[in-house]
Amino acid sequence: METMDSQSSAAAPGPSLINWELAASTAANLAPAGPALSGKEIGAAVADLRLLADRSVPYVHEITGLDAARDLRDSQVLVVDRASWAKANTQSFSVLMQSTMAALAKKQAAALRPSSVALSGTVTGAQLGGVLAFLSSKVLGQYDPFAALAGRPGAAAGGRLLLVAPNIISVERELNVDPSDFRLWVCLHEQTHRVQFAAAPWLRHHMLSEIEKLSTLLVGDTDKLAEKLVSAARSLTRKSAEHDGAPSRGGLLDLLQDPEEKAALSHLTAVMSLLEGHANVVMDAVDAGIVPSVRTIRQRFNSRGKDRGALEKFIRNLLGLDAKMRQYSDGARFVRGVVAETGMSGFNHVWTSADHLPTEQEIHAPTLWVQRMGL
Structure with a gap:
């Protein structure tokens, strides 16, 4: 290796x-x-x-x-x-x-x-x-x-x-x-x-810029950062006790409170949902002619994680991993919704420029993106 x-x-x-x-x-x-x-x-x-x-x-x-x-x-x-x-x-x-x-x-x-x-x-x-x-x-x-x-x-x-x-x-x-x-x-x-x-060769630098913006906002006020981190951890502990490890919206990212911070996170959430959802749609588009046991793989893979221990559930919530898993399903629904209305060629307009990336609201309502794109 x-x-x-x-x-x-x-x-x-x-x-x-x-x-x-x-x-x-x-x-x-x-x-x-x-x-x-x-x-x-x-x-x-x-x-x-x-x-x-x-x-x-x-x-x-x-x-x-x-x-x-x-x-x-x-x-x-x-x-x-x-x-x-x-x-x-x-x-x-x-x-x-x-x-x-x-x-x-x-x-x-x-x-x-x-x-x-x-x-x-x-x-x-x-x-x-x-x-x-x-x-x-x-x-x-x-x-x-x-x-x-x-x-x-x-x-x-x-x-x-x-x-x-x-x-x-x-x-x-x-x-x-x-x-x-x-x-x-x-x-x-x-x-x-x-x-x-x-x-989309422009996507790398766009994401780098957005991640830098969010990280700068996150660590910009160092005096409050530690207080936010402790508050987030306490909140997760309480949620784990009350809901048996029910996932939070985004783990440590729940500590973002400022409107500018939330807007930056919302944009990155939408982009990540798009990328992960699109990749999942490709995985799900293959049939037994390509991956003979694909139905068994999907079924067993999607059932993983149901028996995670309390500690692993807490860590996953703290790191926002379960929120990431929701990005897969939310993004996949967006891609399927757009493709159903416009075909794959219509959906591929998303790779043209940063202005064509969906918002978080559009991820949950694909028709809004289709309308904005004039498709």
């Missing part, structure tokens, strides 16, 4: 408010062990995932009608383990948070000595590592559109698709489904994300 290279040299010099290297090493040390596999089994799984990742692209092209699926050489496909997935995300987070961390460091420069910044970076890095360790065993695949912006030597101009082999193998065994069918099914979803960003 591929391993991630060393941390980006593009990071700001001197002590950082987040120790990214520590976050990556902490995640690697704390990540749960994956399934027991011999070297031969690992090699076979990696080769199979690479093959199926390539095989899935023509199906994505056929279903989406996006010509970007014809040539995806601007990005990479990597088959990784849990530690490498975590390190890849620290590299992307460092890109996403760079301007925000720089502004925050400048704001606090008068109050914090370099030794205090280093200590804060160590604590925050260790905490982030713990979060990534938990997530590293949950993610099957991820398209990272921001990889090239980290300044890594030899990086592709676009993003990188990460297929987390131990997690894919664990889930296919848990569900007792055909490995090749399940792996192709997963690849269809993840390759769709790769095609989305290839079809």
